[in-house]
Amino acid sequence: MLRIEDLHAWYGPSHVLQGVSLEVNRGEIVCLIGRNGAGKTTTLKSVMGLIEKRRGRVVFEGQEILHRPAHARFALGLAYVPEERRIVPGLSVRDNLRLGLVASPEGRRHEAERIERATAAFPRLKERLDQVAVTLSGGEQQMLAIARAMISGPKLVMLDEPSEGIMPVLVDEMFEMFRRMRDEGTTILLVEQNVELALGLADRAYVLDQGVVVHHAPAAELLADEAIQERYCSV
Amino acid sequence: MGTLGFDLLALQLFAGVALGAIYVLLAIGLSLIFGMLTVVNFAHGAFFMFGAYAGVFLAARGASFWASLIAVPLIVGAFGLLVERFLIRPLYGRGIDYPLLLTFGLAYMMVEGIRIAFGTLGLPFDTPESLQGATDIGIGFFPTYRLFVIGATAAILLGLWLFLERTRYGLIIRAGARDPQIVRVLGVDVSRVWLLVFGLGTGIAGLAGLLAAPLQGVSPEMGGPVLAEAFVVTVVGGMGSLLGAVVAGLLVGVTVALTSLFVPEMAKVSIFALMAVVLLVRPQGLFGRPGLLS
């Protein structure tokens, strides 16, 4: 479904991704791990079209998208939940959700129904639809960011450290939801620091280090391989 | 003071509101454009002047004032679309000074263009017949046309508010002013939103020029002073804040009107004094967010 080949990316002069290759198949949860600064976020941003200086191939659903703008990639069914969540200040929870539908004519026609469905899994959001979104707790904001990305029904969603700064009960709940999303047909590319939890969820995993993929394996296999985890994921 | 009378004061306040209405119309466009595009539009006064001359042009061809009220913002806004698309767009991502210098130069060219087409002298502009004279507003007689300017401004503000709060485009604009990147990630081509906002802001400036024409006549240079005043309004209200533009516009209008009544020689200086005071107390302006420019 998504294939990245020899992807390079730069921030100014610094060459951050130095030939990343990975693949995500339909219906999979693929996890991308690696220590701080390895280039995980940059990989997701490049797939979404948010890095200006890049080279290589990014193929989504059979189409080369490396030179398409971000909004056109969304239209193909790619969604992205950034590390910082990016809840829009000043807007209500409802308006943040509506923002997830503005670019989808089909979604706009059934707006109320879509919002109803997107919040069905999040009673806390449902109760707070008319509250200003930035007054939500960190965990609730993360839920909102995920719901906003999912509301248009994307084919593949990329999540950047969704568990960061969230209390453990909520993290378990969230990972349970990812499992349900996969079962309902959404493909997920997940970046996580919480390696054990992520490997427990994912089907396959890639290990990134200094801008290249140094290892990839079925998640269960990596989970058992303490040497690799020790070498590339400990801080 | 007792003999100066409450009524005179109230009438002068009302005159200030009418004056402020024109400032508000210019300042909301400036503020919208700055808030979304981070472009300080130095040609905004020239778009205002274009609006007045578009009114002159249409009137000479027999168009009624009412038809011009519709046509002028469309014409000036369409010109604004071209300016954004072909002159400003290539400069995005290069820092705030590039579009600033560009619009500064553009303003000179627009003024020269009008001088060539319509002559260097100012022209009178007739108040539409049905709006001539004065109307009793309870506290005294007030020029009907000024009442109309206040009413028209209120209607435009209401329309703009409904557009921003109730429509999908409004939602995109409100979100895009805060975080263009997430709007892009959610599938919106933000460059089209910026185009629309520039067209909207300049269209409203053109309409303000037409509304101001019967009050002051038209001249190629009419955009200069009003641009300075509109900048004061955006700074006092807070760059990028629409509510700020409205409140500060009226505040500046009233300040000018009252100082002209009591200390006429101070009228021009008073608004800059007002700006200085506001900046000392609240550097981000009355309704601005701190750190917008940092």
Ligand SMILES: Nc1ncnc2c1ncn2[C@@H]1O[C@H](COP(=O)(O)OP(=O)(O)OP(=O)(O)O)[C@@H](O)[C@H]1O
């Ligand atoms: N905007 C930027 N400008 C310059 N350098 C950047 C920028 N963003 C990231 N970098 C650098 O690029 C490298 C990769 O960063 P990236 O954010 O992709 O890492 P990451 O794997 O997501 O790390 P983390 O686990 O800390 O989120 C790092 O060395 C980082 O310092």
Ligand SMILES: [Mg+2]
């Ligand atoms: Mg990261």
